Structures are given as structure tokens and as C-alpha cells.
Amino acid sequence: MTSAPQLSHRASIMPASPIRKLVPLGDQAKQRGTHVYHLNIGQPDIPTPPEFYDAIRSYEEKVIAYGNSQGIRLFIESIQQYYGSLDIALDYDDIVITTGGSEAILFSMMAIAEPGDELIVFEPFYTNYNGFAVMAGVRLVPIATQAEDGFHLPTTEEIEQHITPRTRGIIICNPNNPTGTVLRDDELMQVRDVALKHNLYVLSDEVYREFVYEGATRSVLEIEGLEEHAVVMDSLSKRYSLCGGRMGSVISRNKRFMDVVLRFGQARLCTATLEQVGSAALVAAGAKYFEPMISEYRQRRDATYEELQKIPGMLCRKPSGAFYIMAQFPVDDIEAFSAWMLTDFSDGNETTMLAPGPGFYATQGRGSSEARLAYVLNAPECRRAVELVAKGIEQYNSVNRKDK
């Protein structure tokens, strides 16, 4: 009787964040006076546009009141305007503002899939899809992509082998977190054809849209034939260095789908009013903000990739987008190595925090020697952070070898 009541099954399978689980070890390292380079989390250091702060500081209403569940008009119209600048025409009701891309993912999954239903996802994938799938009771069906061919999509046959009567949609992330891969047009057509043939939703995570360093890609909203199938899960977090703003949106031309998303939105009343007011001002920052930012990230990618290439046994392709590199390390157990970097290693009183690979896979055993590196520091810092990884690997493997 005095024991605690049981928790739910989903509570027991709910994953801890692999991006954040090393944080306690990092904090201990910092308490010892060690500087930690954070390559583990996609937290950009680029200043948030001043337009955001200015709009919030000049907000004059005396009450921080509920907004509409769909979002405040000014912000929704600014998103229409932003998509207009990409030549994507959207109706006002094609947009529902969400608390970050996170809520956009959760609402989208819940709208199309019932507990026990399946969503196809290409692994490695953004780790928190796992968490939202557990919350929604939805089963993620992972299909492997390979480092050797730049994590591009598998064949149509392979995708179709994973479709069952319970499949409700395909999740893509373009440009990709964690691989940095940018989908080619033939891949988008492949996704379209499969979606139309099997009548599946395409949930497209496009939060890294601007982060393309070579070539170009498109939004699923631009693909003819997918009007009723395409859903974009969007966020301002990366685009405007606004991770702590929690401003996202669900966008689709499927009116029945959007009506469901709005009802989910009504249950939680609205998203933060001030953050919407600030975000509505960001569309004005536009291209003049993106251009120097992308050129800065390109340098960071090049620096990080160059340093990784110097490490014997390190395998990775140069990614074309987002701000991540998924690399295969010359170590047996990436989880142990990543923890060791924080607990046992330092060089000049500095070390590096990584995001271990297994968290980005749903298939048990995959990713065990991979890690994701987020190149969100300036180029010299990225170089130094990877140099620390290089020294760490050397020391770790020599210690390990002695142990054996």
C-alpha cells in the first residue's frame, strides 16, 4: 500500500535524450575547471537578430494574455510572407503555430497515426522522433541508410518492403539531422511516388532549409501531387538562432489535417505570446541575416571535415547541409569513449562533448561506433574540438589496448 503506484508502459520505454545524457559528466568536467567544447547539441552561437529583442522590448500590452490557438495574426502572416519569398503560396489556415518544431512533430504524428500504427523513418534520424513516437504510441519503422553513400535514400523496393497495412506516413528530414544529407530531386520524386501509390502522409522536417552549402533542394510543399499528403514541421530555432524561443509551425494544404492540428492546439490554448510577437519581426531580417550565416557555417563545416580527415580510421562523407557530421569513429564503443572524454581525458585543460550514435538509431546495435558532431562553434574552435577528439582517440585506444 505504501509503495508508489505503477507508471505507464510508455514511461518505461521513454528514452532519455542521447544529446543531453552526457551533460552531468560535462558539468563535472567543468567543475574540475576543464573547458568543454559542445559538439553534442545543435545550439548555434550566432546572435539572434536584434529585431526579435526590439519587438519584445517595445511590447506595450499590460497583460500577457492568451493568443489564438492557431497563433497570433501578425506572426502567421509573417510566415506566409516568408514562404512567399520561397515562391510557396500558403493560405492563412495552412499554418498553425506550435511550441517549437517539437510540438509540430507530436501533433503531426498524433493526427495521422493511432497507437500501434507505423511511420517509416530513415535511420540515423533526429533522435527525438523516438520520444514523440513513444508519447503518441506510434511505432517507428526504421530503414537503414549508409554512411558509404552519403546517407541517401534506399531504393523504392526497399522502402516498399517496409510498408504494411498499418503504415500511415513517411518521415523525412531535409536537410538532414544528424547526417547533413540534402535530398536530391530524384529522391523527393521517389518519396512522392511511394506516398501517392500507398496513400501515405509525408511528414517533412525542414528546419534546416537555409543550411545548404552545395546544390539545392525543395520543400515538399513545392511537389505537385502531394497537396493532400505533404506536411511540413517547421521551426525558427536554427534559421534565426532562436532555439530557446520555442517557435515552430505545422504547415499543410490538407484542410482536414490542419483542422485536427488546430484542435490539438486548442487543448493547449496557445503558444507564448511575447515569443510570437518577437518572431513576427524576424521575417524582416530575411536574406541579409541568412547569407553571412550560411557562409560562416560553410567555413565551419570545411574546418570540421578537414580535421576529421586527419584522424586515422575516421570515416565520414562531407555533408552538404544542416550543421552536423555523422562520423564513424575508430573506437569499439562510442558511448564509453564519449563518456571517457569527459571523465578521464583532457588536453590543455580542454575536452569535447559528442552525441553518441546509437541514440540516432531505432535498430538495436546500429551506430555503436558513430557520433554526431554539431559544428556550431566558430571554425578555429571546431578545429580545436576535433583535434581534442583526435588526441582522445589515440590515448583511449592505447589505454584500451594495454588493458586487453
Added chain:
Amino acid sequence: MTSAPQLSHRASIMPASPIRKLVPLGDQAKQRGTHVYHLNIGQPDIPTPPEFYDAIRSYEEKVIAYGNSQGIRLFIESIQQYYGSLDIALDYDDIVITTGGSEAILFSMMAIAEPGDELIVFEPFYTNYNGFAVMAGVRLVPIATQAEDGFHLPTTEEIEQHITPRTRGIIICNPNNPTGTVLRDDELMQVRDVALKHNLYVLSDEVYREFVYEGATRSVLEIEGLEEHAVVMDSLSKRYSLCGGRMGSVISRNKRFMDVVLRFGQARLCTATLEQVGSAALVAAGAKYFEPMISEYRQRRDATYEELQKIPGMLCRKPSGAFYIMAQFPVDDIEAFSAWMLTDFSDGNETTMLAPGPGFYATQGRGSSEARLAYVLNAPECRRAVELVAKGIEQYNSVNRKDK
């Protein structure tokens, strides 16, 4: 092939907000130049404390960055301090910051109940429990409370009749939305005894804690024996007139439960950074903010109740807490009447928007002549809004009578 793919079952049963569904009709009335008194939504007009704005305006960080998933330290400590002022000692890890009380409800339900599991709720109840239950796949089991005895709890026997092997918890809301009822200590003991006997969680929505006009009540966190069972779903929305801030928390001394809530929190990364910075400054507003506010609301309640008493056939008890009155109207169909007030009625170019009763019930057919009135306007406005209701009822019933 070109038709839209199907939506989930939960999408089809997801309710629209009964508090907000009349909004389009209200907007049309406003477009005709009619002033609408909003008694439909618990949106206070009391100014948010200046401490909130000051803290945000003086925030100097150049990047709006992710915070910890649990919440930022300053804010969590301010909540510890606030509960300390109520003589409730909490560990730092007893608290997880959430995006409004809404997310606190969703996370709490998901942590303890699996799709198909049951939660007991006393109806009428806060309408959005319905929406979160649908999202979580959880079944709400409503037990009726009665207007005649002030919506107090039913007998233990009646509660126990509704407990099944799938029951995981009991939801209480104290002070209550929508009834304004404040639980007596013997009722809290009754809930404790049932929870301990059947090993159930007690999910306690205490967002109206300060809004008590007669007598007193306690938090479930103060009840001995419930250390592992008590969960508080809290929010600053009403307490500090911060509805658009979306700042809430889940609080429990059950460490395993809190670990699950934190993992749910990690999936969605964090809550809004600036809003947390502002909210951390609010504990300093404290009693000097609450006292005049509560005295103001007491006047509003008295004015609203007095005017309601003047309406022939209107039935309600004077509530002791929150800022709502659930009243039984002398009309056949409250949904039709509430809509008619916006589409067909005006007096001196003014009308009143109500929240129709059925949305606060899970049992089909209940509440069909009830409405919730939120006395969130000043006393003269509350009087005028109810006077409009009185005139509306007279006119509506005479028209209806003629129709028949």
C-alpha cells in the same frame, strides 16, 4: 489515389474547445459593431506584474539559447521559494517546468496511464482534460457532482464503484474550474484514503490556489501519506495574470515519476527561455500582488452572483474559489442560447459570450442548460454582462414560446 490519406481515430474524436468555439460568432458580432463581454474564457484583465517585463527587457544574452529540459535554475529555485512560502518544502528535482499547465497535464497523464487506462474525474471538469485524454489515448471516467450541493465530492462508495483494474489515478481541480468549489479537508482526506487503498495517483490541478474567498484549502503536497501518489499540475497563468506566458510545472516527490516527466521534457528540449527569465522574477511580487487581486475578484464574484440571483429560474450556488460560476439557466438548450446571444441579440449594442455547459462534461446530455461564467471583468462590467444575459433569456424564451 488522389484522395487524402486517412487521419487517426484520435483525430476524429478530438474535441474542439467549447470555450473557444463561439469565437467566430463573437467576431461577427464585433464586426457589426456590437461590444461583446467575454465571460467565456478565464482571461484575467489584471495587469501582469512589472517584474516580469523588467526581467525580460533587461535580458542581455545575445543568443536565445536552449535551456535545460527541467527548466532554468533561477526559475526552478523561485518555485521552490514560492512553495517554501506556503510551508511546502520541495527538492530541486521535485519540479519540472512545463509549457503552461497544459503540458503539465499531458505529461502527467502520459506518465501514469497507457492507452486504454482510466482516470477518474469529477464532472463538470476543466474541458481540456478531454483533449489531453484523447491525445494520450486515456479514458476519462466521469463521476457526477451536483449543483445542489455545491459540486462537492460524491461519497467514497460512489467513487469506488468507478474504480476498475485499469484505473490509474484520480484528477482533482482545487479550487475548481468550472465550478469554483473549494475542497474541504474531509474531502481531501477522502481522496487520500481512496488513493492509498487502491494505489492510485492523485493528479491535482491547483492553478487557482490563491483564489479562495472563504475558508481555506490545502495542496495535495501537504497531505501526509501521499508522498508517492501526489502530483501537482501547476501554472502561473492565473496567479500572475500570465496566461500568454505558457509557464507551468509538474511537481511531485515521487522520484521515478519525475524522472519520466523529465524524459518527456527532454524530447521537447526545453520551454521558452525568456518567459522563464521573466517568470523567475515573479516570486518577488508575491503577497503584495495577490492581496489586492483576491479582494478585487471577491467583489467581482459578489457582483456576478448578485445579478444572477435576480434572474427568474437561474440556479447557482455562491462559489468559494477560482473565478468561475457554473449556473443552470432557465433555457432548454444552452448551446443554442449562447450562439443566439451572439447572432441575434444585442442591447444598447452590447452582448455577452458564455461557455456552454456540455463542454465541461464527458457524460452525453449533461450540462445542456448550464453555462460557465468567468468573472474576469471589473464588477460593473460583470453586472452589465449578466444583465445582458437576463435580458437575453427573457427575449429568447418569449421568441421561442412564440415559435412553438
